Amino acid sequence: MKTLSVLSGAALAALASGLSFAAHAQEEEQSIELPEILVEGRMENPLSGPTSPSYAAGTLTVPGVGEAQEELSRMPGAVSIVPAENYADTYAHDFEDVMDFTPGVYARKRFGAEVRLSVRGSGLSRSFHMRGLEILQDGVPYNLADGAADFQEVDPLIAQHIEVYKGGNGLRFGSVTLGGAINFVTPTGYTAEAENLVRIEGGSYGTARLHSQTARAQGKTDIFAAMTGNYVEGFRKQEQEQSFRFSGNIGHRFNDRAETRFYLISNTVDQELPGTLTLAQSENAPEMANPGNIALNQQRNVRSIRVANKTALDLGDGDVIEFGGYAGYKRLYHPIFRVLDYRGPLAGLFTRYRSEATLGGHRNIFTLGGDFSWSEVDAKQYTNVSGSRGALAASGTQTATNLKLYAENQFYVLEDVALVGGLQGIMSYRKFENDITPARNDREDFNSVSPRAGVLWDFIDNAQVYGNVTRSYEPPTFSELVQATVFQFVPLDPQRAVTFEVG
Template sequence: MPFRHRAVPRAALPSTLLVSGLVLSAPVLAQAPPERATLSEISVSASPATGLPAGPAETAGSLTVPSVAAQRAAVNATVGSVAFVDAATFQDRYANTVRDVLKDVPGVYVQERYGQEMRLSIRGSGIARGFHVRGIELLQDGIPLNLADGSGDFYQIDPLSLRSVEVYKGGNALTFGATTLGGAVNFVTPTAYTALAPNIVRIDGGSFNTIREHFQLSRISGPADILISGTATHSDGFRDHETQRTRNVNANFGYRLAPGVETRFFLGFYDTDQKLPGSLSLFNALNNPRLANPAAITGNQSRKVTTERIANRTSFELEVGRLDLDSWAIHKNLYHPIFQVIDQDGWTYGVAPRWAGTFDLGGFRNDLILGLRAFAGINDARQFVNVAGFRGAQTLNARQSASNYEAYAENRFWFRPDMALMTGAKLFSSNRTFSDKGGLPASPTARFANVTYEGINPKLGLLWQPLPEIQVFADVTRSRDVPDFSDLAQMNLLGTTFVPLEAQRAWTYEAGSRGRIDRLAWDVTLYRAEVRDALINFTPNPGLNIPAATFNAPRTRHQGVEAAVTLDLATDLTGVGDRLSLTQIWTHNDFRFVGDPVFGNNRIAGVPVNVLRTVLGYRHPSGFHLAPTLDWVPQGAFADHANTLKVPGYALLGLQTGIDFANGVSLFMDARNLTDERYVSDISVVTNAATVAGGPVAFFPGNGRSVFGGVRASF
């Protein structure tokens, strides 16, 4: 008989409630908006010490994609921990991966493995997962990039084709409808209105035979505007068998249909061919870091991904507020020889209406967001014996189907001019269906499994703005992380097994402040998450590159500090207008099991307790800039949940410098790991390293000394 499982939390979701938030709010929308109290913009840059400008003089943006200043203001209006990164701050360095974009954001742990593969974790989301991302929603221009089951990777993100990045930690991502433990990261691409320049041509390269070319063109003609950008990258990589080739194209076309009505189409093509070097023993990772795992070479392990994306946003400026209608479709083809050849082809598609507006409620200002999301996807998942990177005998012929229906609302009620009460909630129903067609020697019997997750995630918070440039906030949020198919359809050498896991749920409490007083700027948040049924990963055999197994841990606790402080040390040192600044970023991660029957109160492996980054930045009005950097991990992370093996800490010195000429030409140099430190960048977590004969082959060495440089022309 087919196996069916239904996981329904205590707060079940009647289908009629999916639209109740919209229906019940209808009467207040008819009220005329009052004179809006404008709050001063608070800017605590995620990379303030580089001395880079915030960008060119802003235009007004457009209805579908506001100006960068408006984007920043919207992020900083959030009652909770958020961050905003202007792409101008990483234009003058070698930004090739998501780490290069987010490494200056406190609370975001992002470490490279190889190429564009890395670990991204916010507040312990997907903490022990050693591949791709879980527990964080990735968006581009506010429209989801994740597959319908919630899984995601970083191969569609081209740092050179971004205009800004918005980081909403934890439940603060409710503004997009996301309520996972880690929150959401929104990568915003430029339009012809918000681009740093109408035309950009760039070439850079350096260590590991790296070469990259980039172009961007944009035009505005009457009611129409268009922008297209493209990037091609080749790199042999630091390690053997790490060659990377990528081709990315992003484009958008906007048209003003009528006063207050605009539509915009987003198009993307992304092609990646990445060789995989595999993991090493701790000894080899520290002493022979350029080696590739022998299994990676004999299996010619790689990841070849081709993705096409089309999305549309049509925006209506109403008498009260604005209505956005989003729709999208993503086609993804994956050819991935690892322990077996994973061959997948799938579609993800969805629609998402969202209304946001400000109106008078009993004489008080009220800000309200209402939204619905319906998205689904089908993925044909096949597996074959890996014969030197080619398909051998087929071992799996399955279909993975996911669907999600969500309704959400977030309200800020300003009961005082400087104080707002925030309330919100999300109702959701998510289904995951796995169908193994069978008929193969390795999988002769057809199998079917189905699981549905439903619930409500509330949110409550308070925002106080005692001075125009200071905010203090506190909030409590409920999160729910639904397992993806990597969790549910677990793979090993014996086959694929469907494991009916529970959804991870948590209450997160946070308090913090952001602002600026004279020369001092800060962004500091303390948080604590009490997690139930945490989705914890471990790798049964990392040396063979078998995806991690997942289980529900009854109780875990995630708590920490997310802090960034910038001090302007001096100005006018060598002439009028120059500036010397010091930035300190500190991410403290205290993630533990709580009374676990196997692991007690041990630390959850995979992420170090303290991660620090220091940047001393100098910028001269002539365009010259210089920024020495220090990345310091005092003690490395545990490699196993039993806490028997810990990797060493490390300190990495870097230097970024360059000059921006008045004619639009820029030169830059980005030097990394100047002392050629040997260190472990990431880990494929195991349960107990002491029981692995010879020690686990679970470690990814960090890159050695490297230097990159480039030239950019903007005109």
């Protein structure tokens, strides 16, 4: 309809011009006054995803889709925005459902909500949990300090939009892992689509989901809360899944230049694991589960809670600073060859300063940020007795810390050409203590500085050419350092890569 209206408007304008010219040719003294014709439309953003002509404006702490588009369009690399409306009318159950058509993102379901997720080959060999990517909600990390994460904690229905920072573009959050970062941005009391919303879904294989959310804005304070209950019997045996997820935030504007927002995120996810089948089994009885998985009642169950704060201050003259922190607790109960019972606290602090000014008469955008994270996991393994804990087989403590500092500068040598340079430093610490066999204790530091350089050219409206080269440095997670089958520290080198990108 938009295209037709633009064409119709152009055609009418041309017709009106022709009529006016003909009238003057016949009689110069006679003038014909035509009604004003207004052609309305919008310029498509070069970022993938958006389909709606308008989005609600965000706030200092949580940008809206439009503000996010503007910021991402200044990055000299491939980035994407996926608005929630792109999958709002589908059964978006997991990462595959919401990321399936995002270029550069590989997301394929493994079991239930468990997905193999990879961006540009990150962690491609990993068929469980996740590595090589930063997963965040409103800038608050889901990852433990060692980099591991569980996809099941993320509920797609609580997102306003999803930001995908591929590769070195993850420097926005201090990440220069090969994959980059994926940030789920939740609505606020100002940007939610409705004050009250209830969504009920049901389908085959015992599928049922109930989602509700509420949003209010009163004076300078706003609140948003959403919860989702999900149950899936599954197509295969040993594939039942049930989950309950909650996400809420409350914000307060002190004035037009100062805002703070508090978050509460809670997840309860229980999922059975049906296991893999042979080719003959999958062809003849695809609904069956692996007999070994049934015998051990294999599952992966997660309990987690996080609280966080994010505060933003507009300092004037193009200077904005964000800072905050988070703390939480997570438990993974994971009956497989043994019953893995891993639990422990996590915490972190973050800050980001952005300045937009002129330097030597040229536009200049400077970003400086830092991130500190810590987690400690009490890792215990028990004999698996049909999915229940038997005798204690292994016990240890996994401690990880990360300190990341990063800076990026965009200098516009011309009005539409920017040179981009960035630098990220990381200091990571991994320590493992074996409670039963202290001789297997060990620790290791991972330190590096990774540069980035790029160029961005807005050669015409709504089109860009960019290029960049980025070095990535990724310390190993405890899934590699402390392999479950031997339960001892295995010294490993970090992943290193150099990525060239043109587009």
